Amino acid sequence: MVKPREECGVFAVVARDPSVDVAQVIFRGLMTLQHRGQEAAGLSIVDSSKRIHTYKDHGLVFQALKPEILQKLWGHVGIGQVRYGTAGSGDIRNAQPFHYETTQAPPFSIVYNGNITNYKILKEELSKKGKIFLTNGDTEVIANIIASNTLVTKDWVENLEFTAKILDGAFSLVILTNEGDIYAYRSGNKPLCYGTVKSLNTELYIIASESSAITSLGGKLIRDVKPGEIIHVHQDHFFHQEKLLEVENHHCIFEYVYFARGDSIIDGKNIHKTREALGKNLAKYDKEHGFKYNNAIVVPVPDSGRSAALGYAKESGLPYDEGLMKNRYVFRSFIAPSQAERMNLVRMKLNPVPAIVEGKEIILIDDSIVRGTTMTRIVKLLRWAGAVKVHVRSSCPPIRFPCHYGVDFPSKEELIFCRKEFEASSTDEANELVRKEIDADSLVYLSMEGMIDAVNLPKEDLCTVCWSGNYWFDHQSTQKYLKNGRI
Amino acid sequence: MVKPREECGVFAVVARDPSVDVAQVIFRGLMTLQHRGQEAAGLSIVDSSKRIHTYKDHGLVFQALKPEILQKLWGHVGIGQVRYGTAGSGDIRNAQPFHYETTQAPPFSIVYNGNITNYKILKEELSKKGKIFLTNGDTEVIANIIASNTLVTKDWVENLEFTAKILDGAFSLVILTNEGDIYAYRSGNKPLCYGTVKSLNTELYIIASESSAITSLGGKLIRDVKPGEIIHVHQDHFFHQEKLLEVENHHCIFEYVYFARGDSIIDGKNIHKTREALGKNLAKYDKEHGFKYNNAIVVPVPDSGRSAALGYAKESGLPYDEGLMKNRYVFRSFIAPSQAERMNLVRMKLNPVPAIVEGKEIILIDDSIVRGTTMTRIVKLLRWAGAVKVHVRSSCPPIRFPCHYGVDFPSKEELIFCRKEFEASSTDEANELVRKEIDADSLVYLSMEGMIDAVNLPKEDLCTVCWSGNYWFDHQSTQKYLKNGRI
Amino acid sequence: MVKPREECGVFAVVARDPSVDVAQVIFRGLMTLQHRGQEAAGLSIVDSSKRIHTYKDHGLVFQALKPEILQKLWGHVGIGQVRYGTAGSGDIRNAQPFHYETTQAPPFSIVYNGNITNYKILKEELSKKGKIFLTNGDTEVIANIIASNTLVTKDWVENLEFTAKILDGAFSLVILTNEGDIYAYRSGNKPLCYGTVKSLNTELYIIASESSAITSLGGKLIRDVKPGEIIHVHQDHFFHQEKLLEVENHHCIFEYVYFARGDSIIDGKNIHKTREALGKNLAKYDKEHGFKYNNAIVVPVPDSGRSAALGYAKESGLPYDEGLMKNRYVFRSFIAPSQAERMNLVRMKLNPVPAIVEGKEIILIDDSIVRGTTMTRIVKLLRWAGAVKVHVRSSCPPIRFPCHYGVDFPSKEELIFCRKEFEASSTDEANELVRKEIDADSLVYLSMEGMIDAVNLPKEDLCTVCWSGNYWFDHQSTQKYLKNGRI
């Protein structure tokens, strides 16, 4: 794992014209969300006879959802998901959507991204009632709670309200019913938005993890689903706000720093512009702290560092150049298990361009520094290519705490800053130890304030856990609702 | 569907030596049971770290369980299944084994064959408790009941006893626990037996749907699992009768007539010998009723009619000859959906040999006549090949009733005898109408008495439903146990 | 290798109606020829725009030629082949048809079975002219000679005549041109025949290695292609004898003994009837030599020994019974490389039926005894099942010489009779040593005379090389034609 990983992207579409088939639309939507999960992809479509057809497979979207599969899936309403799976759970059983049936409620299919922090407690409770599970994942837990709630209410909105109150964590979920209804809920932290596309001679109503999945189809973003909001979409009845639960906002800053596509807008903020601002704030810091460079160029670690590097270059007035060449055909699936092999692969993925780098001081902009191994390798490559000095800049503060909300960071023992902090007597000393390990001439992490300033959302609405350790969940709702007997 | 179809074959193995891997043994066992299901195959093996690994796929055993898969499955205890799926349910989700987890009990895996007659009631009850299902099949229902019972008892035998009492129907099931224990239960009707094999420098304990799966591994049959019996096998503790529930015997005669392999012994009776006796009884009937033939030969519809034809030839003294050549490479999967195409395929599968048939009266022995389409085609082929007369003999009575116990017959409207009975005023007249439709010179079905005499088991212990319509299940136990709240 | 293996079967079809597609017909034809080669299958079809489309793959016909492939192959004329490949050459490059292009002649595709005995000389000559080869096989050599001949003549018949005169060996070949013409040549030894089928609302003209490929399509055999005959088929012009080269007849007796299907007619003789006669001659010998049996039954090694066993039973008056149960799902591809593993697999393929065998003397009829390992195992299995005595009868004489004409026998060192002959001072002693090794109570091989009598063709027209060592080819024609400069 070279970078922290987000768990999954979700997508839903309803065509106003029921004779339109949406399998291709879901395929294209998932293609745009591919960066959010590359290990499996799947979709569910409901046909005119109210049967839900689900297909999912391993691999990139174009590998998992082959044309011959899509051709066989008819229907004007559907959902899809791209998945990133943690080690050891690459099992196809964990791929989404999950389709369920019961005699108490009509069939439904569910996609979800994020993390349920109380899912083990919930699984225990469900098991005590005799429920059994095919997988170790949390999607089955959510689906079982939804199913339990169908015993109490036939109303999907009420069901989702009950469900949302039981589930602790950070997630977005979308349900497809066999009646062709879509229900979406966003707990917050994870993004979710909706919009429309005029295409295929009709109007398509889209819900997606990122707005780029709407705009890349030629459509326009209407707005984000609000944290706590339950949205209902149907061919005759779209984007109806059914409920707005009272929840706290904790938007994940890492979406702005690394996960989301540059052309997406999340909670009103364009990702590219935000990253540019992160880079500008880095440059301001450097200026304020009197860093001097001689014959320097600003070089991004492509592709994710590009926007911040452009911002740094603009703010500093220093020239921007692409001193590292990225091989766009190197996918995550190549990444070998052991450290040794990973080292060798960095260069296959990122090759320095001596013609640019030689004789220069390099201000190297990356989104973040996680384990430090890749950065160490990149600095070495740049020196090999003739760089006189390498100044490393991270557009976010040091990552120091595990995320419980669905982002897969390495353990504290593997996080370079944590390792050094353990040896050091101060943060500054830790910073210096990291600099030495990656062999940079200088190292600056953007400060928390600089980062929040760039994101430009109220500080209290942001989740900073991985940098600050300020976890924001207390699990009391679980206990409360369990007491009320709702499982 | 040219022939009635049995639903599945099951297999289990425990190696006394825990260092022995049994994936190959399961593969071979399933190869021998291949005739019981050709649409999917799967296995579960428990490894030394108590993890159950399950693999299943579409196709014949050699297609579904490829060497590279088997090589990755280690462990000395395992179960497997071959599956025949009814139309529309050819979904891999229905393939077995089913593997389940819950926090209330250790993981287990289950294989099963047969039919649960009250599974819809049970599914309804389970759904009322909020349970949800991935499939329409009955295996999930059984597994959920077992899981519910884990809340009441940690004892697998007690669990199976409770489970068995709730399930109406005809089935054999085998459970593999992550502790390396095998528990088997036979309700009756469906066969199940056990034996041992000395192989791989250890002793293997086998449970299988048919004894040929034991003997073809070089082993020996010990005995049938008794109807109502719960058997426990473990490397230190094998074939332990844990319980013998009181159940009625209703052995499926169709196993003797058609399903089972000729080298199997079921409930003490060798299949080949029983079929030979069926043929002998047909010959006795013909003799008693004064049938006269001129230049006649006894010809089986291969492979299933061969034993009965040999019996007929022995009893009648008429020469036996193989006038129909079977192509052993034509599998069920070739069989095209529409009637028209099926007609053409009969000849690809069965080609007459004029050198044998020409100028002869043919006494054609088949195990049964179901829809009559294949038989009509065969009679035509024999005439084309020069047969002077074709006398059709069925080694069982006319099939007239659907099976609720797991055999997939066509609907009454498709059964040739039912169709004719509807038009006819007597059974004799129906017989004559069938004879005309298949264009035979004479047609004799073996009588119920003749069949039961050949099987040579107490009449009251046999299930004759498909011929007699005497269904033997009243579902009262379901109600009783539901009242007791055991789901 | 348990049995000697034939190299390949060929098939060709021309539909009189050019709007008919023949891919399915070729599929079905190859299905019927599947026993002649199970390692690869392929076909070439010429479409209305005179393009030849070729597809070939590994595996059984139903695995290699999947419906989705066949659907894409249009055209009313085509050829196909099933292939058995020798060890190490299982490469798809060796699969047929071979399709070739040159600017000197229109494209053509070729299928072939048999063996070119002078192919190394020819390859050398072709190489000297600068020709290069993708494979080690002889098909490329044939195709190159045909291509060389296109420089001398544009006439396909003349070309084939030249080609046939250069090629020593035993083979049948069929050429498809992009004009929709089929040209077939049979050198003799290998079978080839033709016939017609009324199907798909038109008439189909078929050429095939065996007549069963015609009759199983509902058609009728017209006659064998004569040794030395060049046949031309076209939608307007069918089965035209273009040439009859003068060649000696050397029909392969092993076709009658083992290779061909029982329902085929080769050179006027039905295979089943011939095998029955082989069995009768074995019984006559036993009677003449005063063999006495007590409580004996005649048991075939299925499927290939069945006809001879029926013949033995008829002639001897002893009862016939199927004491060995064959698993029809065990394919050649399962057969493991080492001797040890092969031993174990015999039982998976052939399981004895104690209910039949127990307490009996068994007269076991097999078509041939090659290495003796399988026979040793079968005798052991029968004794295990309770046989009192096992008398082994082979319906052909001991195999003692390698075949140079396309049959793949083991080396002399592996042939059981050769091994024993080396130790023995007489043929009788060798026979006795074989009997001891396979642990039979008696062992009789049918004599050469008995075999030829059963085949009932003039002795001088038969190839007996593998039993007699009388090779019948002197390679002089190669030298002659090479002198004439025809390559």
Add this chain to the structure above:
Amino acid sequence: MVKPREECGVFAVVARDPSVDVAQVIFRGLMTLQHRGQEAAGLSIVDSSKRIHTYKDHGLVFQALKPEILQKLWGHVGIGQVRYGTAGSGDIRNAQPFHYETTQAPPFSIVYNGNITNYKILKEELSKKGKIFLTNGDTEVIANIIASNTLVTKDWVENLEFTAKILDGAFSLVILTNEGDIYAYRSGNKPLCYGTVKSLNTELYIIASESSAITSLGGKLIRDVKPGEIIHVHQDHFFHQEKLLEVENHHCIFEYVYFARGDSIIDGKNIHKTREALGKNLAKYDKEHGFKYNNAIVVPVPDSGRSAALGYAKESGLPYDEGLMKNRYVFRSFIAPSQAERMNLVRMKLNPVPAIVEGKEIILIDDSIVRGTTMTRIVKLLRWAGAVKVHVRSSCPPIRFPCHYGVDFPSKEELIFCRKEFEASSTDEANELVRKEIDADSLVYLSMEGMIDAVNLPKEDLCTVCWSGNYWFDHQSTQKYLKNGRI
């Protein structure tokens, strides 16, 4: 086809230590050359027993050369190729390497990229000598000529010299012999270079189409293979110049403009720097011609326009920004056949970022404008995103002539500039008509002089055919050598 396409990339490696396996090295080399061909990949490796093993398949490198394949390929010398196939020839038979055998010379395998302009004449000549071909491609022609030459000389260098003199065209070829020797020849026009890598505890000698395939392995470029040069590499004898044929230089400028990776150095020039110079020259032109912009940003069409856009921004002093977001998961294989579908796919691949574009004048830099359809679509997308004006700049002149040297451009009828030139009375008017069709506010193509200046190689050493129509080959050598009888 959105962009002109290069035919293929080649790679070869020799490990000094013969115990090292190079399959992984070839895989990584081909990964770096992936941009040169995405439709098939293959490799040949020679093992210690002098057997050449070849594997090739459809798809991207990671799809075609799966780990389980690479694991089975041992040996310390090998070659590989990535292939782009023209429409209709996507047949696996055309994938490289091509492996050949003959009795006159040891086996060899060959990879090649480029185009043989006289290959039809050569094929005709070869056909006249009776040679036949499996494919329509030119690789077989080359291989046959090499094979013919083995009759004249056993020396590979002499052979290659003869071969090179017969072949007209632009190509690089690499031969692997079963002795573990590598021979490479570069005719010129197509790039080819060599270098070394210290890796796997030995030294690797690499020959590759681009230097990035060497440097991304951590190695260093030694130099380009010179046009006309025959290089020999062997574990004991590396990069030996065997011969330097006298040939004219005609370096393909399109390598600098579009094909090659930015981090490659071809004929001494870094690609990125050259592209930057192309952008600078565009900016100079604009300045000289008095273009005025208001609130303008320089935006590349990623990824290929990025370097030129950076150059433009530097020279003009205008800000650079990434206003188009590229989806790196959209591969060529998605591209649908019809124009209509292609239109829709542009946006899936390139999505505008309104936050950057809105209210701005856009100076849009692309490497070239071919058919104009994609550019029309991009201009529209930028306007949709709020661009006030869109000024289109092409970093090369209008493409007006087909390439006969291996680049696959659309036909003249499809080239936008040719279409407009046909309607227009002057080049300026054609330029204006193109501008109107793509709906740009201004349109400038870099001039021939500006382009050549940026490439900075002697004009007479460059091939400008696609812009100028100055074809540089007269086919006389073919005639000459044919007269000498060398085929």
